[in-house]
Amino acid sequence: MPNGGTTRRRADAERNIAAILDAAADLLARAPDVGVGDIAKAAGVGRVTVYAHFPSREDLVRAVVARAIEESMTAVAAAADDTTDADHAADADDTVDAEEAFARLIRESWPTLGRYGRLHEAALRALPAEEVRGHHERPMDAVRALIERGRSTGAFRTDLDTGWLVTTVYALLHAAADDVAAGTLDRDRAADVLQATLLSVLRPASPPPTPRGT
Amino acid sequence: MPNGGTTRRRADAERNIAAILDAAADLLARAPDVGVGDIAKAAGVGRVTVYAHFPSREDLVRAVVARAIEESMTAVAAAADDTTDADHAADADDTVDAEEAFARLIRESWPTLGRYGRLHEAALRALPAEEVRGHHERPMDAVRALIERGRSTGAFRTDLDTGWLVTTVYALLHAAADDVAAGTLDRDRAADVLQATLLSVLRPASPPPTPRGT
CATH class of the missing domain: 1.10.357.10 (Tetracycline Repressor, domain 2)
Incomplete structure (x- = not known):
């Protein structure tokens, strides 16, 4: 059974992934060439966090x-x-x-x-x-x-x-x-x-x- | 009026451009991601010659x-x-x-x-x-x-x-x-x-x- 820290980190990660996907879907729908930096900004996370979940654009x-x-x-x-x-x-x-x-x-x-x-x-x-x-x-x-x-x-x-x-x-x-x-x-x-x-x-x-x- | 050297250089350039466009059309039709190196090779010219006529892919x-x-x-x-x-x-x-x-x-x-x-x-x-x-x-x-x-x-x-x-x-x-x-x-x-x-x-x-x- 995961301890509290692990559970919280997992919940954070899932929340970040959802926010990144939402922001990416929204921006790509309007600007197909939008970069990872703008997607990270719109998702409220850093570029490093995006790349941690998605190794490439x-x-x-x-x-x-x-x-x-x-x-x-x-x-x-x-x-x-x-x-x-x-x-x-x-x-x-x-x-x-x-x-x-x-x-x-x-x-x-x-x-x-x-x-x-x-x-x-x-x-x-x-x-x-x-x-x-x-x-x-x-x-x-x-x-x-x-x-x-x-x-x-x-x-x-x-x-x-x-x-x-x-x-x-x-x-x-x-x-x-x-x-x-x-x-x-x-x-x-x-x-x-x-x-x-x-x-x-x-x-x-x-x-x-x-x-x-x- | 251009001298012989200029005319020859212009003819060479036109021949190279035609060869590059032919090779690019042929390769892109089969492999949409083909690189400039392969196109140059198929055209029988160097990459530098391709970039002299087409600054980017x-x-x-x-x-x-x-x-x-x-x-x-x-x-x-x-x-x-x-x-x-x-x-x-x-x-x-x-x-x-x-x-x-x-x-x-x-x-x-x-x-x-x-x-x-x-x-x-x-x-x-x-x-x-x-x-x-x-x-x-x-x-x-x-x-x-x-x-x-x-x-x-x-x-x-x-x-x-x-x-x-x-x-x-x-x-x-x-x-x-x-x-x-x-x-x-x-x-x-x-x-x-x-x-x-x-x-x-x-x-x-x-x-x-x-x-x-x-």
């Missing part, structure tokens, strides 16, 4: 990304769970089900993504793109499962690979967050815009128009 | 991006010019016109984008995202003009802002290049996949499905 960015993904997973899991519910009887309308489940997933996960502003940009500057994409594997697995369910019932298109459809969702969610951070997309309209855009991609393709008079 | 990445954009502009301009042709008489089918012009733009610009592989990732790691997006302003202006033309004739949707539709094109073109570089999207199918995906977004939205039995 890269490690700190990695930890902030991991925590943001954890947070978005809570929202995504809630939306996804709902859609695997056995109560969705076979005679329910599959198309409406799939579209509603997808819309719910966008609506539940958008607030987290929107709040993290330019964090994705910060992550792409500090970490290899492959690693950044890898961090998104779990939420994107939930997106993949939803898309596959929609494809199996004919609600979603099958002329494009599932992998590409998942890429489309991933790319446009982050593009929307970038546009909101840049002030070119209204934060309050972003979920509607994403839903309209992504459902247009996911719905079975309509035949191309034929020229008049043919 | 950032400057070199910037020059490679600018050249790649120039190259893609040649393709985009050819496709866009075609669509502002006065011969497009008012009785031609506007929808088919707009879709064909957009498809042509994708097909003409894709080879350049596809060839540059992970250069966009390299750019995002070396330069602020705002600057990277800024480099794309001219090709994206051509995309914007095409989209606006399609909106004015009813061929393309108007329920989403033009700016967001341009963002969608930008994000998905680069996402496709990333997926091709990662080996998850077949290079030869990418233009077809992009065309199908982006036309689904650009076409006027179809009404949402209604549940059966209502």
Whole structure:
């Protein structure tokens, strides 16, 4: 059993880590190139304390990304769970089900993504793109499962690979967050815009128009 | 009038710059974190020569991006010019016109984008995202003009802002290049996949499905 000193030191460390991660998330969301010194200042600790917990700026960015993904997973899991519910009887309308489940997933996960502003940009500057994409594997697995369910019932298109459809969702969610951070997309309209855009991609393709008079 | 020595030195410098940019484009497309030393080696010059022309790695990445954009502009301009042709008489089918012009733009610009592989990732790691997006302003202006033309004739949707539709094109073109570089999207199918995906977004939205039995 740890003595009082050890317990207190551990509590101090946990409080510092939380303060550093909060400050880093907040600053990176607005200024992707912010340095460790400014993060330490905002967290109310010294640079040495930051480096004691996160040996490099890269490690700190990695930890902030991991925590943001954890947070978005809570929202995504809630939306996804709902859609695997056995109560969705076979005679329910599959198309409406799939579209509603997808819309719910966008609506539940958008607030987290929107709040993290330019964090994705910060992550792409500090970490290899492959690693950044890898961090998104779990939420994107939930997106993949939803898309596959929609494809199996004919609600979603099958002329494009599932992998590409998942890429489309991933790319446009982050593009929307970038546009909101840049002030070119209204934060309050972003979920509607994403839903309209992504459902247009996911719905079975309509035949191309034929020229008049043919 | 320069003497022979000056002319020769200038020709040497131009040849070195071209070799450095070729080597940098080739290496950055495959290894976004490649260093100046490796680029110099591949170009057959010393590091000092690279730094004489490009004071920092950032400057070199910037020059490679600018050249790649120039190259893609040649393709985009050819496709866009075609669509502002006065011969497009008012009785031609506007929808088919707009879709064909957009498809042509994708097909003409894709080879350049596809060839540059992970250069966009390299750019995002070396330069602020705002600057990277800024480099794309001219090709994206051509995309914007095409989209606006399609909106004015009813061929393309108007329920989403033009700016967001341009963002969608930008994000998905680069996402496709990333997926091709990662080996998850077949290079030869990418233009077809992009065309199908982006036309689904650009076409006027179809009404949402209604549940059966209502």
